[in-house]
Amino acid sequence: MQSPVTVEKLTARDLRLTPAPSFFDAIDNVKGVQVITPSLSFKVINARGFTNTTNVRFAQLVDGIDNQAPHLGGPIGNVLGPSDLDIRSVEIVPGTAAALYGLNAINGLANFSTLNPFASEGLSVQQKAGVNHVQDPGTGARPFTETSLRYAKVLASKLAFKVNGTYLRGYDWVANDQTELNPNGNATTGLLGADNPARDPVNSYGNESSDRSTLTLGGKSYSVARTGYDERDVVDYHLQTIKADAALHYKLSAATELSYTYRLAVLDNVYQRSNRFRLQDYRLQQHALQLLGPVVQARAYITTENTGKSYNLRSAAENLDRSFKPDDVWNREYTAAWNAATGNGQSVAQAHAAARAAADAGRLQPGTAAFRQRLSELQDLNNWDQGAALRVQADLLHAEAQLDLGAALRRAGQTWLPAAVDVRVGADHRTYLIVPDGNYFINPGPGKDPLRDNLTYSKTGGFGQAGLHLFDDKVRLTATLRADKNDYFTIRFNPRFTAVYSPWREHNFRLSYQSGYRFPSLFEGFSNVNSGQVKRIGGLRVMSSGVFENSYLRSSIDAFNAAVTAAVNADKSGATPAQKKERAITQSQGLLRRTPYTYLRPEHIRSLELGYKAALLPGGRLLVDVDFYYNAYRDFIAQVEAYVPKTLNPDSAAIYLNSRSTQNRYRLWTNAQSKVYNYGGSLGLRYELPRGFRAGANATYARLARTESGDGLEDGFNTPRWLYNVSLDNENLYRGLGFGLRYHWQQRYYSQTFLVSGEVPAYHSLDAQLSYALPRPDLRFKLGATNVLNQYYVTFLGGPSVGGLYYASVTYAVK
Template sequence: MKSPVTVEKLTARDLRLAPAPSFFEAIENVKSVQVITPSLGFKVINARGFANTTNVRFAQLVDGIDNQAPHIGGPIGNALGSSDLDIASVEIVPGTAAALYGLNAINGLANFSTKSPFTSEGLSLQQKTGVNHLGDASSPAKLYSETSLRYARALGTRWAFKLNGTYTRGYDWIANDQTDLFPQGNATAGLPGGPANPAYDPVNGYGNESSNRSTLSLGGKSYAVARTGYLEKDVVDYRLRNLKADAAVHFRPHARTELAYTYRVAELDNVYQRSNRFRLQDYVLQQHALAFTTPTVQARAYLTRESTGRSYNLRSMAENLDRSYKPDAQWNRDYTAAWNAAVQAGQSVADAHATARAAADAGRLQPGTAAFRQKLRELQDINNWDQGAALRVRADLLHAEAQADLGRALRNHLLPRLPAFLDLRAGLDHRTYVIVPDGNYFINPNPKKDQFSNLTYSKTGGFVQAGARVWHDAVRLTATLRADKNDYFRLRLNPRFTAVVSPTPRHNFRLSYQSGYRFPSLFEGFSNVNSGQVKRIGGLRVMSDGVFENSYLRSSIDAFNAAVTAAVNANTSSASAAEKRRLAIENNKGLLRRNPYSYLRPEQIRSLEVGYKAALLPQGRLLLDVDFYYNRYRDFIAQVEAYVPKTNNPDSAAIYLSNRATQNRYRLWTSSQTQVYNYGGSAGLRYELRGGYLAGANVTYARLDRAESGDGLEDGFNTPRWMYNLNLGNENAYRGLGFGINYRWQASYYSQTFLVTGTVPAYATLDAQLSYHLTKPNVRLKVGATNLLNRYYESFLGGPSVGGLYYAAVSYGLN
C-alpha cells in the first residue's frame, strides 16, 4: 500500500483463480503489462512501451536472481524459471527500477518468489494435458503436455531441501504470413505484388529477402528478381520441448539467518525471434546460485552458463538451401536465358517470369524429401551463415551483489540512539559476461589477443539510500543515488527521489522521479556475424571502427536504386541499356545519404510518476490503484543498416552503391539521435464480494508523445494505446467448485521491427477455467482454455498466429 512506485502483485490465490495454464501466462492479465508471443513456450513481458521480441529493457528475476540467457541479454520465457508447484507469488514493477536494481531494468522488472522448503513441505505432483491448433489451416490439432514434480522437506530447524522438475511438450504456434514485403518492387515494369512478383518476399518466407535479390536487365527493362526461398514451416521443426529442474539446500544457523544454494538447469527446443527467427534446439541453460539473508544483510552470487546446442537461423537455412544446389550467379544466368526464350516463344512478360523461375529452380531441393532433410541437417552444423545456419554460442554470466540495512546495523551496534524514523541502506554489485568466441557469431576484438580467446565484458555499481518517516508515518521520503561503471563507458549516475503521503492508512499518494541507464548487451556490443550477405556487427568502436564514417544508409540506397530502375524502365530512347543506367545513376545520386549515426552510448531514461492507492469500503473490500507517468528517453539502442562502397573516391560512390557486388553491407547497433517522450497510466479495481467472489478490472494507456530532432525513431514504440482486462472468480463457489474468467482486449498498434513494419490488428481473448478441490486427498482438478473462442491473432507482425489452448490439469499435494 505504501510502495513509492507502482507495484503489481499476483498472490497464490490470484494464481489459483487465473484461467491461464501457468503462472507465467497469468502475467498477461496484470495491469500495466504487455506480453507478446513469439512462441507457445516463449512469451516476452514488457511495460510502458518500446516492446520487442528480445526485451533487454525488462528484467526477470527468480528469488532476486536474474534468469536471462547471457548472450541474448534477456530471458527465454520461463524456460529456466520456477514451476507452478513452487511459485509463491509474483511482483512486477512497471517502469524503471534501475536506481536500486541496476539490471538494465529501465522498463521494469518481474520477480518470481518461490516457496521455502521450511514452510512448504511434502510431495506435490501436477499433470496438464491439452490440445491446440484446433481449426488451424496450417496444422491439424496437436497435443500439449506438462508434467511437474516438487518435493520439499525440513530436516529439523536448521536444514531443508527441495527438488523440482518439469517436462513440457507441445507443438508450437505457426508463423505463416505470406504478405509480400516488396509489393512495389516491379511496379514500374508493370508487374503487381504478391506471388507473381519476381521479387516476392513473404513475411514468413526466408531466402528471398533484399539481400537475395538481383536487378536483371530483361527485354530492355530492369526487374528486381529474388531467389525462390522457403516458407518458415518448411525449414523449422515446430515440436516444442522444455525439460527443467532445480535443487536447493537451505541452512538456518539462527532463526532469522539463512544460507541457500540453488542449482537450476533447463534444456529446450523452441522457436525464438530476434531480427530473424531461430530454432533453438538442444539449448541448455544452467545456473548455480548462493544466497545469504539476515535482517540486516542480503547477499547473492550466481553463475549462469549458456550453450546454444544445435540451434540454427531460419533465414540463413533457407538462403543456403537455395544456394546449395545452384549459386546466385548461375541461377540468375539460367533465369535470364529462360526468360528470353519464353518471350521469343510468344509468352507474356508475366508468364515468362514464371517460366524463367521454374527453369532456374530445376534441381531445387523440395521440402519433405529425404534429400531436403539431409541438407537441412548438414547446414544446421555449419557455423558460418554465408554457408550454413548453425548458432553455436557458449556464454557465462557471473554476478555478485550485497545490500545492507545500515540504519538497523547502526542502531544495533554503534548508534543505539539513531532515530527509528531514519532508514539508511546501501548496496554493491558486480557482473561479468564471458563469451567463448566461435569465429562466426562472436570474436575477441582485442588486437593483442587471439580472436578465439575468451571475451569478457563487465559492470560494477552500487547505491546509497536515505529515507525518513515523518508526521507519525504519514509521510515517507527517500533519496537514492546509484553509480555504475561499465567497460567501454565512463561512470554513470542514477538518482531517485520518492515521496509517499498517507493522510490515513487507507489512502496513499505517491510521487517519484528517477533516472536509469541501460548498457549495451553482449549481442548489441560485440556481435560479428554474416547473415544474408550482410555483416551484423556490434556498435562499440572496438567492433565497428571506421564503418559509421564511410557508410550510406540502406534506406537511401534502396530509394536511389528504385529511382534508377524506374528511370531505366521509363526511358524509351534508343540508347543502350548501359547508357540508360549511367544517366539514371547520375540523375538520382542526390538521393544517397551518408550514415549520420555513430558508436553506441548507454541508453537513458528520466521518469516522473504519480500514483494513488486506496482501500475503500468496510474492511477494505475495494482496492483502487491509479498511476500516471511521463518518460524521456535518450540514446535509444537500435539497429541501422548501412553500406560502404568499395571505393575511396566519393565521386564514384553512386556507381558502386548501384551494384550489390561493389559494396560491403552492414547492420550496425547504434544509438538514436532522437530524444523520445512517452506517457501513460493505468487504473485498477479489485473488489472482494461476499461469498468469496473476487472481481477485477484494469485499464492501461500508453502513448508516444513526440520524438525530437527529426531523424526518426529507429526502435519502434510497438505498444497498443489501450489495453484492458475484466475478471471474475471464486475458489469455492459451491462445495469445492470454483471458476475463473478473464477477458482481455488491446487496441491495434503500429509495429516497427527489422523483420516487418505495419499495423498489428486489435484483438480480444476470453480465458476461462473450472476447478474442483478435494481436501482429502489434497487434489485439485482444473479444466480451462486460453483464447476460448479460438479466434486466431498475432501479437506482433511476423510472429505466429495464436489460437486456443484447451487443457485439463490434475494437481496433488499443493500447499
C-alpha cells in the same frame, strides 16, 4: 499499499484461480503489463512501451536472481524459472527500476518468489494434458502435456532442501503470414501482386533484399528474388522444455538464512530477433548462493548458456537455395529462360513465371529426404553466408550485497541514528564471458586472438539510499543515488527521489522521479554475424571502427537504386543499356546520404510517476490503484543498415553502390538521434463480493507523445494505446467447486522491427477455468482454456498465430 512506485502482485490465490495454464501465462492479465508470444513456451513481458521479442529493457528475477540467457540479454520465457508447484507470488514493477537494481531495468522488472522448504514441505505432483491447433487446417489438433514434481523436506531444525522438475511437450504456434513486404519491387514495370518477381512474404525466407538481383531483360531492369521457402518448410514446430532445480537451505539464525540453488533447463522452441530461430537442444544452467537476513542480503551466481543445435531459419532457407544453385548461375539460367519465353511470344509476366520454373528445376523440395539431409547439414554449419547454425557459449557471473545500515547500527547499540531514518547501501558486479565461435562473436580486443581468447564484458555499480519517516509515518521520503561503471563507458549516475503520503492507512499517494541507464547488451556491443550477405556488427568502436565514417544509409541507397531503375526503364532513347544506366546513376546520385550515426552510447531515461492506492469500503473490500507516468528517452539503442562502397574514390561511390557485388553491407548497432517522450497510466479495481466472489478490472493506456529530431531510428514503440482486462472468480462456489473468468482486449498498434513493420490487428481473448478441490487427500482438479473461442490472433508481426489452448490438470500434495 505504501510502495513509492507502482507494484503489481499475483498472490497464491490469484494463481490458483487463473485460467492460464501456468503462473507465467497469468501475467498477461496484470495491470500495466503487455505480453507478446513468440512461442507457446516463450512469452516476453514488457511495460510502458518500447518492446520487442528480446526485451533487454525489462529484468526478470527469481528470488532476486536474474534468469536471462546471457548472450540474448533477456530471459527465454520462464524456462529457467520456477514451476507452478514452487511459485509463491509474482511481483512486477512497471517502469524504470534501475536506481536500485541496476540491471538495465529501465522499463521495469518482475520478481518470482518461490516456496521456502522450511515453510512448505512435502511431495507435490501436477499433471496437465491439453490440446491446441483445434480447427487448424494446416496442422490439425495437437496434444500438449506438462508433468511437474516438487519435494521439500526439513532435515533438521536448521537444514532443509527442495527439488523440482518439469517436463513439457507440445506443438508450437505456427507463423505463416504471407503479407507481401516488397509489393512495389517492380512497380515501374507494372508487375504487381503474384506477377512481381521480387515477392517477399513475411514468413517466407530466402527472398529478402539480400537475395534479390537486378536483371536487365528486354532492355528493362527487373528486381528478381530467389524463390525462398516458407517458415514451416524449414522448422520443426515440436517443442519441449525440461527443467529442474534443487536448493539447500540453512538457517544461521531465526531470521537469517543461507541457501544454494542449482537450476537446469533444456529446451526446443522458436525465437524471433531480427530473424526467426529454431532453439534446439538449448541449455541453460545456474548456480546461486544467497544470504538473506534483516541486515545483510547478498547473492552470487553464475549462469551458463549453450545454444546447442539451434539455427537461423532465414539463413537455412537462403542457403538451401544457394547450395542447390549459386545466385550467379541461377540468374544466368533465369535470364536465358526469360529471353526464350519472350521470343516464343509469351507476355512479360508469363516469361518471368517460366524463367523461375526453369531456373528452379531440380530445386530441393520440402519433405523429401534430400531436403531434410541438406537442411540438417546447414544446421551444423556455423557461417550464415553458407549455413545456419547458432553456436554460442556464454556465461554470466554476478555478485551483489546490500546492507541495512540503520538496522546494523541499532543492533550494535548505536543510537545516534534516529529510528525515523533508514539508510541502505549496496554494490554489485557483473561480468559476461563469451567463447568466440567465429561467426556470432569474436574477441576484438587489442592483442587478443579473435578465435581463441574469451571475450569479457563487465559492469560494477553501487547505490546509497536514505529514507525519512515523518508525521507519525504519514509521510515517507526516500532519496537514492546509484553509480555504474561499464567497460568502454565512463561512470554514469542514476538518482531517484520518492515520496509517499498516507493521511489514513487506507489511502496512499505516491510520487517518484528517477533516471536510468541501459548499457549495450553483449549482442548490441559485440555481435559479428555474417547474415545473408549483410554483416551485423556491434556498435562499440572496438567492433566497428571505420565503418560508420565510410558508409551510406541503406534507405538512401534503396531510393537511389529505385530511381536508377525507374530512369533506365523510362529511357526511350536508342542508347545501349550500359549508357542508360550510366546516365541514370549520374542523375540519381544526389539521393545518396552519408551515415550520420556513430558508436554506441548508453541509453537513458528520465521518468516521473504519480500514483494512488486505496482500500475502500468496510474491510477494504474495494482496492483501487491508479498511476500516471511521463518518460523522456534519449540515445535509443537501435540498428541501422549502412553500406560501404569498395572504393577509396568518393566520386565513384554511386557506381559502386549500384551493384551488390561492389559494396560491403552492414547492419550496425548505434543510437538514434531522436529525443522521445511517452506517457500513460493505468487504473485497477478489485472488489471482494459476498460469498467469496471477486471481480476485477484494469485498463492501461500508453502513448508515444512526441519525437524531437525524429530520425525514424528510435526503437519501435510496439505498444497498443489501450488494453484492458476484466475478471470474475470464486474459489469455493459450492463445496470446493470454483471458477475463474478472464477477458483481455487490446487495441491495434504499429509494430516496427527489423523483420517486418506494419499494423498489428486488435484482438480479444476469453479465458475460463473450473476447479474442484478436495481437502483430504489434498487434490485439486482444473479444467481450463485460454482463448476459449479459438479466434486466432498475433501479438506482433512476423510472429505466430495464437489459437485456443484447452487443458485439464490435477495437482496432488502430500504434506
